Amino acid sequence: MRVAVLGAGAVGARVARQLLVADSVDQLVLRDTSAERLAWAARTIGDRVIIEHHPFPTALDADAVVVTSPRGTQLAAVKEAISTGRPAVLACDGLAETIAILKLDRAARDAGIPVVVGAGFAPGLTCVLVAHGMSWFDEVDEIHIYKMGAGGPACALVHHRALSRFSYDWRDGDWIRRPGGSGRELCWFPEPVGPRDCYRAALADPVLLHHAFPGIDRITSRMAATRRDRLTATMPMLAPAHAEGGSGAVRVELRGRRGTTQETLVLGATERPAVGAAAVVAIATEWVLSGKVAGRGMSGLAEVDDPVGFLGELAKRGLVVEIFEGDGVVV
Amino acid sequence: MRAILRAIRQATAAVSVAAAVVTALRLRGRVTVPRQSGGWRKLNGPDLR
The missing domain is CATH 3.40.50.720 (NAD(P)-binding Rossmann-like Domain)
Known part of the structure; x- marks a missing residue:
């Protein structure tokens, strides 16, 4: 081969x-x-x-x-x-x-x-996590994707530009266009990344997930960004990107029906994005x-x-998936 | 001189009013975050069925 x-x-x-x-x-x-x-x-x-x-x-x-x-x-x-x-x-x-x-x-x-x-x-690991999460439910209504971090310089450039472009979320049978950098949401990623403010951005995950699961009512994506990221998003990158970013994380959230109850499943993983x-x-x-x-x-x-099987292969290579569990969790 | 003092007084008043409005809006917009507990754990056997 x-x-x-x-x-x-x-x-x-x-x-x-x-x-x-x-x-x-x-x-x-x-x-x-x-x-x-x-x-x-x-x-x-x-x-x-x-x-x-x-x-x-x-x-x-x-x-x-x-x-x-x-x-x-x-x-x-x-x-x-x-x-x-x-x-x-x-x-x-x-x-x-x-x-x-x-x-x-x-x-x-x-x-x-x-x-x-x-x-x-992201997309990639996020899609596998969603595919795995789908099997936990009888019916899934919503999928929400969150990502943090960038890999090499090319990835950092896409990350930078995504905040100044329109995001596309799937909602009730139509694509909803919203400005990147809007819709702040505080989101907990697995440690060591922890809580980060996440915003809408031009991310490819909803398009790929809608391609895979056209029957889901709502698919959104957000990415973590700082105030400086949002302020400078419309400008060219002011400084050359790092050869490689630091720790990154992904988190997927599925909401749907399991038996007779509405449930939420949150899966995530942390890794340097280029390594993952x-x-x-x-x-x-x-x-x-x-x-x-x-x-x-x-x-x-x-x-x-x-x-x-895919997640098992990833675990062998050191990329371990985590699940968020807790009482009274508002997600 | 009198005109300068009047301008300073007006600016001070404007800043004070703005600060009062912002304070009122911040207090009004404050929400109580429900107490949460929980955490991340690694997926293991039963989760990977």
């Missing part, structure tokens, strides 16, 4: 390392436009990786493609994967690009390949290669058949 990883950033380099360490692939092609990143990756990953620097050779020789390149480059990468009939796994988090990629569903179905969209930390995203992408890639992602066309991780 040979896999091509597009992007050798904070997520891509880790995905490459995990796939090789787990012996999921025999050989790996790693592409990036930055010679520095490729040199660093080549030193740390080993000799089973083939490095390709820009300008890339036209032919990509691989059984599957993992897209961890920055926002704005992923749509073209997916189109190329579909045209060459290669399954693809994407760690995308930009709302507009995710929508554009989902619109390629027909082309992917015609090509007979699975394309896993939004296989990162890499684990999710690596497992999704392994599942695509082994045929565990059986569908054809575009799908998010909320559509995996075995979310418990």
Whole structure:
């Protein structure tokens, strides 16, 4: 098996390392436009990786493609994967690009390949948590997603811009457009992140979750932000983003009916977002290669058949999921 | 001179009125958060059924 990883950033380099360490692939092609990143990756990953620097050779020789390149480059990468009939796994988090990629569903179905969209930390892990949470209920009415933190610089840029764009929430059969940075909600993430103010933002989770569960009445998403984040959201990033962000967290909240009672389920996880995203992408890639992602066309991780198995694989890689429990909890 | 003093008095009065309004609004908007207890625990066997 040979896999091509597009992007050798904070997520891509880790995905490459995990796939090789787990012996999921025999050989790996790693592409990036930055010679520095490729040199660093080549030193740390080993000799089973083939490095390709820009300008890339036209032919990509691989059984599957993992897209961890920055926002704005992923749509073209997916189109190329579909045209060459290669399954693809994407760690995308930009709302507009995710929508554009989902619109390629027909082309992917015609090509007979699975394309896993939004296989990162959020969306990605959040979708798996929702898929698992759905099994606890007889009927789910609402899904609410919260995320905190960013991975590498490309992720930080998407995070920064998301607060100044419109958010799209699904409510009673229609998309509700609201300004990013509005709708403050104090939200408790698992430790060590703890309580954070979360706001609406242009996040891709509701789109992917509605794609998976079109019958849910209400799907919203919010992300943690500081006053400085909100104040500077409409400006260009004033300082270069960190090579990698610190601790991040996700939290999903499902409300619905179980038996005759209305219940709320809150699941969450903490991890550095790039580390968490890499684990999710690596497992999704392994599942695509082994045929565990059986569908054809575009799908998010909320559509995996075995979310418990996926969470078990994540736990083996150190990403543990937590559940919030308590008396008199107002969520 | 008299005009300057009058302007200072008016500004002081305006600031005082604004402060009083803000204080009233903050007190009026204060809500009592219900007491909560609970916490996070790792998902284990029965939760992963």
